[in-house]
Amino acid sequence: MILNHLKALLLDNYLIKIASLAFAVILWFYVNSKGGVEMEMTVPLELKNVPPALVVVGDMIDDVNVRVKGRERILQGITAHSFSAVLDLTGAREGDNVYFLDPSVIAVSSNIQIIRINPRRVVIRTEALLKKVVQVSARVDGKPATGFRVDRVEVTPAWVTVEGARSVVDPLTQLVTDPIDVTGERKTVIRETKLNLLGKDLQVDEKEPIQVKVHFVRQN
Structure with missing residues (x-):
């Protein structure tokens, strides 16, 4: 009895059911294509x-x-x-x-x-990559204590290897550190500082910081 009832539900109006299913499928494709x-x-x-x-x-x-x-x-x-x-x-x-x-x-x-x-179009400019060893020079600012003057300056490392575009690296002969202020000093000053790359796109092989040692001598 129950089986016959289920069969009747499935078979009754089966054309309408098929049409409804087809319409639903078409509608789904339409919505997704729009x-x-x-x-x-x-x-x-x-x-x-x-x-x-x-x-x-x-x-x-x-x-x-x-x-x-x-x-x-x-x-x-x-x-x-x-x-x-x-x-x-x-x-x-x-x-x-x-x-x-x-x-x-x-x-x-x-x-x-x-x-x-x-x-649509871009131009990429490239240059040869150049590596070069240059000297490190310390920038020492300020006036030592009265009666003293800077005797000598030691920089470690004294030379570094730089790498960058040929037009930037080729003219380089040295790199200068950030300033070391020795105002009022009379005894040896030891400071750690960085290289001033002046905004140039350079890679430095040696690790910072740079150590600068400033020695003073009494003026005659």
């Missing part, structure tokens, strides 16, 4: 695979403007930090390297479409 919205955002531009003998120099854009398209509920969950534009510098040569940005530089999920990238 709602494609576009969104614009600024994402960081990253460089990878810079050849080891080169260094990137000069002014370079830090980010690009990207327009994406996808379902609204998906785009609501992404931000400018969700992805980045990655430029592969494999094969770059010294000088100006021109790259055209296309959707392949941005890794996104398959349900997000890259519509536009601005700028």
